[in-house]
Amino acid sequence: MSHAAHAEAGHQTSMGLDSRKMAFWAFIGSECLLFATLISTYLIYKGKSLEGPFPHEILNIPFTSFSTFDLLMSSLWMVLALAAVQRNDMKWAKVWLMGTAIGGLIFLGGQVWEFSHFVEHGLTLQKNMFGTTFFVLTGTHGAHVAVGVLWLLTLWVRAMQGKLTAKNAMTVEITGLYWHFVDVIWIIIFTVVYLIQ
Amino acid sequence: MTEPTGLKSWLTTVDHKRIGKLYFWTAFCFFLVGGIEALLIRSQLAQPNSHIVDAQTYNELFTMHGTTMIFLALMPLSVAFFNFIVPLQIGARDVAFPRLNAFSYWVFLLGGIFMNLSWFVGPLFHAGRLSVAPNGGWFGYANLTERQYSIGPNIDFWLLGLQILGVSSLAGGFNFIITILNLRAPGMKMMRLPVFSWMTLVTSFLLITAFPVITVALVFLMFDRNFGTHFYQVSAGGDPVLWQHLFWLFGHPEVYILILPAMGVISEVLPTFSGKPLFGYTVVVYSGILIAFMGWGVWSHHMFSVGLGPIADAVFSSTTMLIAIPTGVKIFNWIATLWGGQIRFDTPLLFAVGFIAMFIIGGLSGVTHASPPADLQQTDTYYVVAHIHYVLFGGTVLGLFAGMYYWWPKMTGRLLNETLGKIHFWLMLIGMNVAFFPMHFIGLLGMPRRVYTYSPDLGVSTMNLVSTVGAFLIAVAMLVFIWNVIRTRTAGKVAGDNPWHGATLEWAMSSPPPVYNFAQIPTVHSRLPLWNEPESVMQKAPTGPIHVPDGSWWPMVAAVGLPLMAGALIAHALWLAFVGAAILIFGIFKWGFEPFEV
Numbered sequence: 001m002s003h004a005a006h007a008e009a010g011h012q013t014s015m016g017l018d019s020r021k022m023a024f025w026a027f028i029g030s031e032c033l034l035f036a037t038l039i040s041t042y043l044i045y046k047g048k049s050l051e052g053p054f055p056h057e058i059l060n061i062p063f064t065s066f067s068t069f070d071l072l073m074s075s076l077w078m079v080l081a082l083a084a085v086q087r088n089d090m091k092w093a094k095v096w097l098m099g100t101a102i103g104g105l106i107f108l109g110g111q112v113w114e115f116s117h118f119v120e121h122g123l124t125l126q127k128n129m130f131g132t133t134f135f136v137l138t139g140t141h142g143a144h145v146a147v148g149v150l151w152l153l154t155l156w157v158r159a160m161q162g163k164l165t166a167k168n169a170m171t172v173e174i175t176g177l178y179w180h181f182v183d184v185i186w187i188i189i190f191t192v193v194y195l196i197q
Numbered sequence: 198m199t200e201p202t203g204l205k206s207w208l209t210t211v212d213h214k215r216i217g218k219l220y221f222w223t224a225f226c227f228f229l230v231g232g233i234e235a236l237l238i239r240s241q242l243a244q245p246n247s248h249i250v251d252a253q254t255y256n257e258l259f260t261m262h263g264t265t266m267i268f269l270a271l272m273p274l275s276v277a278f279f280n281f282i283v284p285l286q287i288g289a290r291d292v293a294f295p296r297l298n299a300f301s302y303w304v305f306l307l308g309g310i311f312m313n314l315s316w317f318v319g320p321l322f323h324a325g326r327l328s329v330a331p332n333g334g335w336f337g338y339a340n341l342t343e344r345q346y347s348i349g350p351n352i353d354f355w356l357l358g359l360q361i362l363g364v365s366s367l368a369g370g371f372n373f374i375i376t377i378l379n380l381r382a383p384g385m386k387m388m389r390l391p392v393f394s395w396m397t398l399v400t401s402f403l404l405i406t407a408f409p410v411i412t413v414a415l416v417f418l419m420f421d422r423n424f425g426t427h428f429y430q431v432s433a434g435g436d437p438v439l440w441q442h443l444f445w446l447f448g449h450p451e452v453y454i455l456i457l458p459a460m461g462v463i464s465e466v467l468p469t470f471s472g473k474p475l476f477g478y479t480v481v482v483y484s485g486i487l488i489a490f491m492g493w494g495v496w497s498h499h500m501f502s503v504g505l506g507p508i509a510d511a512v513f514s515s516t517t518m519l520i521a522i523p524t525g526v527k528i529f530n531w532i533a534t535l536w537g538g539q540i541r542f543d544t545p546l547l548f549a550v551g552f553i554a555m556f557i558i559g560g561l562s563g564v565t566h567a568s569p570p571a572d573l574q575q576t577d578t579y580y581v582v583a584h585i586h587y588v589l590f591g592g593t594v595l596g597l598f599a600g601m602y603y604w605w606p607k608m609t610g611r612l613l614n615e616t617l618g619k620i621h622f623w624l625m626l627i628g629m630n631v632a633f634f635p636m637h638f639i640g641l642l643g644m645p646r647r648v649y650t651y652s653p654d655l656g657v658s659t660m661n662l663v664s665t666v667g668a669f670l671i672a673v674a675m676l677v678f679i680w681n682v683i684r685t686r687t688a689g690k691v692a693g694d695n696p697w698h699g700a701t702l703e704w705a706m707s708s709p710p711p712v713y714n715f716a717q718i719p720t721v722h723s724r725l726p727l728w729n730e731p732e733s734v735m736q737k738a739p740t741g742p743i744h745v746p747d748g749s750w751w752p753m754v755a756a757v758g759l760p761l762m763a764g765a766l767i768a769h770a771l772w773l774a775f776v777g778a779a780i781l782i783f784g785i786f787k788w789g790f791e792p793f794e795v
Contacts, residue, residue: 013379019293023375026405030367034409037443041417041428048434126425129434136420154786 024174028181035185038140039192042133049128055197058123060114067110068190071145074103075183078176088166094159097172100179101152104145111142134193141189144182151175200712201748209748211295212712216302217281218608223306224273230313231265232675234258236668239632243665245653255649256332257351261313263335264355267455268362269309271589274597275458276301279373279397281608285703286391288382288721290714290745293375296752296788297368303756304365311760312358315351322350331355334647336448337418339429339440344422350767353422356415357763363408363415364759370404373397382702384721388482391701392475395482396461399489400454406493407450414443423766438503445496453492455589456556457485459596460527463549466599467531469699470546471538474725477530484523484530491520501569502576510569517567524560528553543697544618548599551626555591559584562637577647580640586633598625598678605685606692610708613689617681624674632667635660694736700725706736713743746793755784 013019081096115135118124123131155175158164164172200206210216238258241249250258280298284291292298315330322329332351333342342352377390377398390398417428418440427433429440468475475481497505497513505513531553540546562584566572575581598621606612639657651657695704702719703710704727716739723729758781765774 014381014385015379017379019375019379022379023294023371026371026374030371030405030409033406034413037410037413041413041439041443044439045435050434125420126427129427132420132426132428132433132435136416136426140416150782 018170020170020174021177024177028177031181031185035141035188038137039188042137042193045129045133049130051128053118053121053123053127053130055130055134055193058118058121059194059197060117061194063110063114064190064194067107067114068186070103070110071107071183071186074100074107075180077103078179082169082172082176085164085166085172086169090159090162090165093164093172094156097152097156097159101149101156104149104152104179108142108145108149111138111145115139137193138189141182141185144185148175148179148182151178206748208753209299209750211291211299211746211748211752213280213284213291213295213298214608214710214712214714216298217277217279219302220273220280220305221277221608223302223309224270224277227265227269227309228271228274229675231262231270232672234262234265236672238262239665239668241649242651242661244662245651245655245658247650250649252649253326253332254328256647257316257328257330259647260331260334260355261316264312264331264359265309266589267335267451268359269305269312271455271593271597272366273305275400275455275593276305276369278393278458278462278597278600278604279369279400282604282703283373283377283394283397284380285607285706285710285714286394286701287377287380288385288702288715288719289376289380290718292372293380294372295746296749296793297372299749300752300756301365301369301372303753304361304368304759307756307760308358308361308365311361311763312354315354324349329354331358336444337440338444339418339421339437340431342418342422342440343429347422352418353767356418356422357766360412360415360419361759361763363412366404367408370401370408373401374405377401382715382718382721388479389721389724392464392478392481392485393458393461396457396464396485399485400457403450403454403457403489403492407447407454410443411447414440414447417443419766438500441500441503442496445499446493448499449496450489450492452588453488455593456596457488459552459593459600460485462596462600462603463531463552465699465701466545466549466603467534468725469603469697470541470543470549471535472541472698473534473538474700475530476533476536477526478724481527481530484526487523488520491516491523495520498567498572501572514567514569518564521560521564521567528557528560543602544613544615544622545599545603545697547619547622548595548602551622552592552595552599555587555595555626555629559587559589559591562587575640577645578640579636579644579646582646583633583636583640586629586636590629590633595625598622603697604703606696607703607708607710609685609689610692611685611689612692612696613685614681617677617684621674621677621681624670624677628667628670628672628674630667631670632664635664635667639664695727700728702726702734705731705734712745713739716740716743749788749791749793751784751788751791753784755781755788758782758784 015022077096077099081093081100084090084093084096123134125131125135152175155164155172207215207219210219237250238255241247241255280292312331316328319325319327319329329349329351331354333347333355337352337355340346342356377394381390417426420426421428421430427435429435429437431437464475464481494516495513497509498517501510501513535550562580566575566581566584602613602618639660642655642657644651644655644657651661692708694707696708697704702721705719706714715736717737719726719734721734726734758777758779761777761780762774765771765777
């Protein structure tokens with residue numbers, strides 16, 4: 001990977017930090033603005049629906065608490081995956097990478113179930129302001145999780161092929177940054193949308 | 198180490214200098230397109246009750262003129278200089294992510310083509326006319342842009358085109374932030390960075406923070422128009438003013454995205470042609486940062502006529518007046534740089550001084566908008582058109598031309614002709630004042646913007662004719678510039694390494710620079726290395742072979758996926774969306790796994 005080549009060629013960066021990692025932090029900063037806009041819009045339109053279903057009628061907190069717990073756990077598995085890669089323990093790295101991806105898939109499965117359940121009960125994108133803002137906000141987050149799952153599975157395949165080693169730890173670290181960020185955003189969405197109705 | 202040639206070498210290039218040239222020529226073509234749109238607008242307005250174009254075409258012309266000039270001409274012309282100049286100024290071999298840089302360019306090119314295709318594809322949509330170009334103004338106010346009021350694909354081309362261009366801007370923003378923070382030559386501390394590189398950094402931060410906001414606003418509009426949501430629809434409890442807030446929350450930082458690079462350019466030109474360092478370097482840098490921060494706190498001054506209430510009006514009025522302070526500070530610093538200098542009135546300096554003079558006029562009319570009672574009289578009149586053209590044409594365009602004349606010898610190895618340059622400058626300066634100054638009065642007398650014609654009873658016919666003459670003078674000035682460029686290719690004076698006796702690192706090497714930039718990365722000990730320590734930073738012969746990254750097809754391949762996905766939404770073809778997504782993902786994977794050494 002280019003980073004490894006970069007480091008091996010003996011290039012020093014001005015800040016002493018890996019360029020890809022810095023770029024990723026900048027990306028996360030940019031993503032914060034993206035989600036801030038989405039969440040603000042949700043809050044602005046809270047209680048503005050002219051007809052139901054309203055949030056308190058339809059949101060299933062116990063179910064979503066399970067999804068949230070699952071996503072939080074997947075962040076732990078991501079940490080374990082990175083630690084395994086860093087000590088070049090590729091057996092456990094594969095286990096935890098796949099575990100994290102499965103955690104993400106379970107979350108996405110929960111979201112699919114939740115969305116279809118809502119649609120069955122009459123809450124669609126078009127139904128009211130709650131549907132409009134809820135689906136676009138949580139859908140955008142879900143798309144981020146899906147990208148993360150694709151990324152994790154790619155790393156897992158690379159690991160299975162023996163092409164992922166401790167030299168690529170930075171790649172896994174950046175994947176982790178993304179994954180944790182998506183997780184933190186979910187905590188905010190869970191709090192704002194589900195817990196504070 | 199020798200530079201490859203041929204079409205393939207350009208399509209796969211990851212060299213920041215070549216990408217800079219690609220950006221320059223593409224943006225320059227779009228600049229001409231936007232200029233032709235302006236000439237059509239001015240031809241229509243030359244006389245009252247004119248019928249050169251109909252109302253519908255006029256709507257498309259002013260929408261595409263604004264959108265093209267901002268997103269396809271001025272921003273990418275600035276980015277052309279970011280690309281070509283910044284790595285040279287900071288002492289780097291390339292940007293931090295060369296392939297991401299190529300991706301930015303291809304996405305920009307394809308996004309621009311995508312949006313302009315709308316001029317020709319009307320028959321595909323049974324529109325009954327050739328063009329289905331965007332027609333809702335460059336600000337695209339809801340609820341005019343909702344499907345109910347804009348049935349055709351016009352607005353879809355606009356919002357999807359802007360989404361594509363946003364990807365390019367975001368990618369470029371990340372790249373230049375990391376390049377400037379992380380790839381500086383040894384000794385190039387932050388407070389030794391040339392001001393142009395500083396302003397590139399500040400602009401890049403604005404890009405990565407402002408574009409997510411417009412992205413979400415456009416996603417909302419896309420969903421409203423195509424998937425039946427109600428973000429901006431009053432009938433279901435939505436609010437069209439949300440669009441205005443989100444748009445201007447992006448739109449005002451965008452104003453500084455347009456002007457800060459030009460301010461950076463003239464902060465390089467003025468010291469060089471005055472033969473003395475920039476007056477108050479630190480203050481100029483901090484003012485630039487302060488302008489960027491404060492640019493986030495003034496957006497509602499675009500919305501005084503909405504009626505946000507006295508408290509909001511008072512707050513945004515005050516912040517808007519405050520932002521004039523760091524701007525004024527910069528102007529005084531530039532003037533003080535000239536003061537007592539060994540001034541050489543070469544063309545770059547003329548444009549830089551023109552920038553200061555015109556930007557002051559634009560800045561002053563801007564301060565008048567800061568007062569809500571005055572603004573209510575000015576909103577949606579030609580007065581505002583006069584203001585934006587003094588800051589964006591008198592400011593950004595003159596600043597960018599200063600950069601073109603200044604860096605042309607570095608980019609091509611030849612100096613643009615000085616006589617033609619001076620003719621160009623004076624024609625352009627006179628032309629823009631003839632074109633835009635009467636608009637102040639036209640506006641105050643009550644002529645609204647964005648209306649395709651006016652009545653002779655309004656008493657603005659003569660001034661409109663004068664304004665049109667000015668617009669054509671600008672066109673003549675552009676022809677002089679184009680002639681100068683063509684002539685310079687063969688007959689231009691060979692520049693040498695440092696024709697202007699500049700102080701910054703880009704002048705330490707041959708013109709045009711070798712593909713690897715620096716044979717040996719220099720160590721910098723001061724802010725003005727070529728004035729203070731030329732022997733330690735001047736280009737030395739390479740000691741051995743220098744590694745230059747190979748080209749890559751994949752940034753371009755990945756970029757092709759985006760307009761296909763956008764086209765899928767307009768064509769209502771789900772399969773095309775999957776094809777586009779597949780190409781994008783395929784391109785990214787190939788890119789991620791190809792052997793590539795920086």
